[in-house]
Amino acid sequence: MTDGTIAVVGTGLIGASWAAYYLARGFRVVASDPAPGAQQALRERIDGFWPTLETLGLDEGASRDRLEFAPSIADAARGADFVQENGPERLDVKRSILAEIEQGVGEDVLIATSSSGLLVSEAQKGMRHPERLVLGHPFNPPHLIPLVEVLGGEQTSSENVERALAFYAGIGKKPIRINREVPGHVANRLQDALWREMFHLVRTGVASVADIDTAISYGPGLRWALMGPFLTMHAGGGDGGISHFLEHLGPAMRDWARDLGEYPETDEYVSTMAEGVEDELAGHDWAAALAARDRLLLGLLAAKAEAPEIP
Ligand SMILES: NC(=O)c1ccc[n+]([C@@H]2O[C@H](COP(=O)([O-])OP(=O)(O)OC[C@H]3O[C@@H](n4cnc5c(N)ncnc54)[C@H](O)[C@@H]3O)[C@@H](O)[C@H]2O)c1
Known part of the structure; x- marks a missing residue:
């Protein structure tokens, strides 16, 4: 006790x-x-x-x-x-x-x-x-x-x-x-950076809501749950680690960053995102999906606890 x-x-x-x-x-x-x-x-x-x-x-x-x-x-x-x-x-x-x-x-x-x-x-x-x-x-x-x-x-x-x-x-x-107070603290700001860009990509017709969800949950999201984005970048640099990654891909990433979208100024984007989610969930039971997510989360937490090698 x-x-x-x-x-x-x-x-x-x-x-x-x-x-x-x-x-x-x-x-x-x-x-x-x-x-x-x-x-x-x-x-x-x-x-x-x-x-x-x-x-x-x-x-x-x-x-x-x-x-x-x-x-x-x-x-x-x-x-x-x-x-x-x-x-x-x-x-x-x-x-x-x-x-x-x-x-x-x-x-x-x-x-x-x-x-x-x-x-x-x-x-x-x-x-x-x-x-x-x-x-x-x-x-x-x-x-x-x-x-x-x-x-x-x-x-x-x-x-x-x-x-x-x-x-x-x-x-x-x-x-x-967190060393200094900023609106949204740290993790919500990081999410916000992603949210801003996913709304932009949907609104400009680059990809659908469902495909953006797939891009994250079957792509970088799988790695982010195991190792943060800095270590993922370090791994992406091979033997040269993050320094090589940034020297090699940094200039291109700087160009991509200049092209990122802004957060929508009005609420007209809400219905577009809601329709996209409805399409993505067609044929799925949302309550069952949420229950499965929690079950998988428990497994993931247990698996992470077995891997102290990862910071
Ligand atoms: N919802 C989220 O995802 C989330 C995540 C992290 C942090 N938070 C923060 O947690 C806090 C609570 O959010 P929530 O989502 O649980 O909201 P909530 O509306 O579910 O709960 C707020 C509770 O405060 C009670 N309340 C109202 N006046 C009160 C008073 N004078 N004294 C004590 N309690 C009073 C309400 O009855 C209610 O039960 C907020 O500061 C929110 O920013 C929320």
Whole structure:
């Protein structure tokens, strides 16, 4: 049984998944969410995630019985050793949630916000102890995807950023440190670069939605799940590694980069992409496809754990 209590504040899609993950690691979890029926919805979501977490492996003493639901955010935070905040993505709401957390929590307890895009520097303004607010940005669903993006705002102490990195690494996550705040953090910006170009390629008739999905999921995407794009590039350079790759292909890639598209300025692209997805899914059961994806993901995570040779 893990010694420690996690406060999970906000138990929607992301909070519920975090709560399930922390329970699976053996923590006691005290959750809070003001929505009517939130406790029931949380318990149902956790029940839904639990078989997958059992397949992944539960830590000693892990139990859904170690979940408690508190009547207020301050109550949830009282006595917590770590707080994971997952409220609505609005600065004013985040600030008021952080103020409520601080009413209950001990003064040197780390508070991590799951925020997808708000700046920690903005969120921490007005906090009593802003030095302990960090970003702990997960990828959906946090109980399955290991990545957590960590950074501190202007007032966060570097010691607390280190503490957050060590905490997430210690519970089986793959945290990365972001050195400077930028909108969208790192992984979503990388996705955005790809999204921008795939919309451009569809809109200009270069390839269909289905063929672009095939291009990634049967091409570079297969490699990216195993090794990041830098190491993939290093492998592509043969004996000369990334230096040879960039010296050899860099000039051509620079030309391609000049020709990349812009993000669509209006929403007229939405229906084109939706029609493309509908065509791609014709004859397929979407629910079954999603279930198969999760099953394959579990296999992939297990396979990756067997290959420590790869960074
Ligand atoms: N959805 C994603 O893919 C994703 C991925 C990573 C991070 N995030 C981030 O996680 C956070 C939560 O997103 P979500 O997708 O779970 O949203 P959600 O709408 O599913 O959940 C938000 C929850 O906050 C609750 N809430 C509302 N007011 C509150 C308050 N004052 N105090 C506490 N809880 C309150 C709501 O009742 C709801 O249950 C956001 O900051 C979002 O940016 C989302």
